[in-house]
Amino acid sequence: MKKYTLLLIALLAFIFISGCDKIDPPYVNTPGDNGGGEEELVQKVLLEDYTGHTCVNCPAAAKLAGDLKQLYGEKLIIMAVHAGYFAEVESPPFDLDLRTQTGNSWNADFGVISYPSGMINRGFFGDRRVVGKGDWAPRVATAVGIDPKAGIEIETTYNESDRKLEIKIDSRFLENTNENYFLQVCLLEDSIPGAQRNNDASVGDTPTITDYFHRHVLRKGVNGNYGEAVTAGAIVANENYTHEYSLNLNADYKAKHCSVIAFLYRTSDNEILQVEERHILE
Amino acid sequence: MRKVFSIVFLLSFFYSYSQDFIEKAQVNGSFQLDGQYYHADNAIGINDSTIDGRKLGLNGFGNISYTLGKFSAGVRYEAFLTPIAGFDPLQQGNGVPYMWASYQSDFIGVTVGNFYEQFGNGLILRTYEEWTLGYDNSLNGMKLVIRPATGITVKAVYGSQRYYWQKFENGNRGIVRGLDAEIDLNSTIKGWESAPIRVIFGASGVSKYQKDSDPLFNLPENVSAFAGRMNLSAGKFNFATEYANKINDPSAINNFIYKEGQAVLSSLSFSQPGLGVVLQLKRVDNMSFKSDRGVDGNALDINFLPPINRTHSYSLAARYPYATQPNGEMGMQFQLNYKIPKGSKLGGKYGTGVAVNFSQVNDIVRNPINDTTPVNSQGTLGYESDFFKVSDHIFFRDLNIEINKKFSRKWKAVVQYMNLYYDIATIEGHAGEEPVKANIGLVDVTYNISNRNSLRLELQGLFTEQDDGDWAAAMLEYTIAPTWFFTIADQYNYGHPDKSQQNHYYAFSLGYVKQASRIALTYGRQSEGVICIGGVCRQVPASSGLTISLSTSF
Known part of the structure; x- marks a missing residue:
């Protein structure tokens, strides 16, 4: 029996020791130069954070999104x-x-049922499109590493006197394609003060953060819930597709915190090809 | 001639083998179909947009196993089209997620394909399936069981875990490897076979591998856990304990902290005819162990943290069930079962059963790792915790007393009282809500009209000032043994603070049982709630409509 016992102990020790990665500090990687160039076409990634003010786990997810930013x-x-x-x-x-x-429509159509949940460029990784915050970072890392296939330029003109916002979007694809692509344009407002439920003391007060700032909040789908076709015909490489919109900014929105985001997505699977953001007072 | 002889030999061999393959084999199976047809019911908040076109939910499975001597194999087919409300939408799909083949002899057992396994109490490895929860964390790989000597069992497993219908590929989740050894000293050591004390020792190690592709954190790709256990029994006493430790395992569940995890579970029991006493203690600290660190739902758990609370079966007593808190909890349970003897004043002609159960679960104490880092900050060691200190924060407390009495051949009854403390903010995530303090009482009376016909009446009351307020429930069941049963039931939330939500949840059921087959139909409402099995829970949304359940086995 002694030899069996020794053999078992050796096997257990082998599994235990060989299967261990004990990590020493620092546990968090240092941010590198990932800011993207001003001129070159870079792949940008949209992280959609599905959230709510009584969701206790959502502030930690918002913080994670901020860390990734x-x-x-x-x-x-x-x-x-x-x-x-x-x-x-x-x-x-x-x-x-x-x-x-628009948000309610996406929430239902993409089957978001738990919060916080997120989509990264609305892409499938495995067979999941909507994922918990634990999967955001590696998926963003993967999506950022893809070579860009399209570029978007946003121009905005905002008139403070009548709160009129003019938006011009130029989309350009690098390759010809017969696939259908849509352009979605959205209005966002940042740093909206309000209350937020919270259970993570490292993020703020528990159970309620009374002076919370809701970040990057979707305010409106400028061209509907699912946008419009980039063009009626086939997409031609390096051709500019221009779309223009006009709207009056709601009196409750703070213009200095508002931005326009535009993204191109493939209608066959909803995956986003490219995304861009521009603050309206830039 | 030689060729003809060979063909004849092969044919005869194949024929005789085929005969064995069919005649000496045993085939078993079981099937179940659960279906719900939903309709709008505005009074309980269900409208057409809630149903969203999914008027019919159907969950079904079929298990088939084949055994020939030491060989066995099987498959399980499942279809969730669409899943019943409350099940994860990722369940939607159909196919064969479970298939296996196995050879078992006295010395060795080998299983390939999908399998379930448990090491000790499951603190570092338990894979299982729970149909009611829609939970299945089976391993797909290989399992080896070796019995090198009498009383010694060694198990080795490796594989990937089931995640709904998602195929394991490209490292989309982790790989699990494990080894367990158990020695029964009384069977192994000569002369100990009839010793008054029986001793069993066990030890196990489990390691998971998952690639680190996280840009924010420097994550461990190999995470190991180790557990040791012991079982001592002497006469009417039994003592069992297990301790588990896990190295740094930052994950979505623990907010990506790098603290080691640990768990201990101990149980002392005494048992003799008419009397049973059990005392259990548990401490869990950062012991969520999943094969995908990014998953934060009820899936891909490698381990299982057993609950030490009574599982209630009556509807109002089960309204606030406890869900295990893998990030930290300290619990105890005391259970006393006593049968007042027949013929005594209190025992009467048939004796009286008395069961007293008390359980309480508190949080663990968490202290900051330094003056500047808040407790549980991601990318840190999280917190420090004194092993023996109990936090003042109570998660759950349940004191219940049950008396079971048979009065005559015709009459018997169960009476139960329960006092409950339920931290709904922690257990159900309703931050800011007051803990539920409830008193629950119930009476269950059965009257046997004749040998085949009986009536059973359940009356329950739940009294609380928190959450949805007071409830009353009644249920009348008529049984024609052994085939038919009919029930009419109602749960009335008469104490809901919002008068518009003081709803009745009525239901009418009938069932038919023949041999191993059972069909049940229910029409009515189901109240919103939580269902927990083994401390693992899922939300049950309110619904209204027709439910069918059909099962059979052979």
Whole structure:
């Protein structure tokens, strides 16, 4: 029996020791130069954060999104979509309604049922499109590493006197394609003050952060819930496709915190090819 | 001639083997279909947009196994088209997620394909399937069991875990490897066979591999856990304990902290005819162990942290079930079962059963690792925790007393009282909500009209000032043994703070049982709630409509 016992101990020790990666500090990687160039065409990534003000785990997810933004700079664009059960209006201080028709539609159509959840360029990684925050970082890393196939330029003109916002989007593809691509344009507002449920003391007060700032909030789908076709015919490489929009900024929105994001997506699978953001007062 | 002889020999061999393959084999199977047809019911908040076109949910499976001597094999077919409300939408799909082949002898057992396994109490490895929860974390790989000597069992496993219908490829989740050894000293050591004390030792190690592709954190790609266990029994006493330790395993569940995890589970019991006493203690600290560090739902768990609370079966008593908190909890349970003897004053003609159960689970104490880092900050060691200190924060407490009495050949009854404390903010994530403090009482009376016909009446009350307020429930069941049963039931949330939500949840059921087949139909409403099995829970949304359940086995 002694030899069996020794053999078993040796086997256990082998599995235990060979299967261990004990990590020493620092545990967090240092941000590198990931800001993206001014001139060159770079692949940008859209992280959609489905959230709500009574969702206790959402502030930690928003912080994670912020950490990724710090790491990837302008290569990463964040859009917080307030939708679902946790975004419903309740008694004060949770009486702020940040839901939108567009956000509600995406929430239902993409089958978001738990919060926080996210989509990275609305792409499938395995057979999951909507994922928990634990999967955001590696998926963003993968999406950022893809060679760009299209570019977007946004021009905005904002008139403070009548709060009129003019938007011009130029889209350019690097290759000819017969696939259908749509352009979606959205209006975002950053740093909206309000209350937020929270269970992570490292992010803020628990159970409620009363002076929370809701970041990168989707305010409106400028050209509907699913945008419009880039062109009626086949897409030709290096041709500029221009779309123009005009809207009046809601009186409650702070123009200095508003931005326009535009993304091109393939209609066959909804995957986003390229995304761009521009602050309206830039 | 030689060729003809060879063909005849082969044919005869194949024929005789085929005969064995069919005649000496045993085939078993079981099938189940659960279906729900939904309709709008505005009174309980269900409208056409809630149903969203999915008027019919159907969950079904079929298990077939084949055994020939020491060889066995099997498959399980599943179809969730579309899944019943409350099941994860990722369940939607159909196919054969479970197939296996196995050879078992006295010395060795080998299984290839999908399998379930548990080391000890499961603190570092348990794979299992729970149909009611829609939970299946089976391993797909190989399992080897060797019994090198009497009383010694060694198990080795490796594979990837099931994640709904997602195929394992390109490292989209981790790989699990494990080894377990158990020695029964009384069977192994000569002369100990009839010793008054029986001793079993066990040890196990489990390692998972998952590639680090995270740009933010420097993550361990190989995470190991180790556990040791012991079981001592002497006469009417039994003592069992297991300790587990896991190295740094930052994940979505623990907010990407690098603290080691540990768990301990101990149980002391005494048992003799008419009396049973059990005391259990548990401490869990950062012990979520999944084969995908990014997954934060009920999936891909490598280990299992057993609950030490009573599982209630009556509807209102089960309304607030406890869900295991893998990030940290300290719990105890005391259970006393006593049968007041027949013929005594209290025992009467048939005796009286008394069961007293008390359990409480608190949080662990978490102290900051330094003056500047808040507790549980991601990318740090998280916190420090004194092993023996219990936090004042109570997650769950349940004191219940049950008396079971048979009065005559016609009458019997169960009476139960339960006092409950339920931290709904922690257990269900309803931050800011007050803990539920409830008193629950119930009576269950059965009257046997004749040998085949019986009536059973359940009356329950749940009284609380928190959450949805007071509830009352009644259920009447008529059984024609052994084939038919009919029930009419209602749960009434008469104490809901919002009067518009003081709803009745009525249901009418009938069932038919014949041999190993059972069909049940229910029409009515189902209240929103939580269902937990083994501390693993899923939300059950309110619904209204027709439910069918059909099962059979052979």
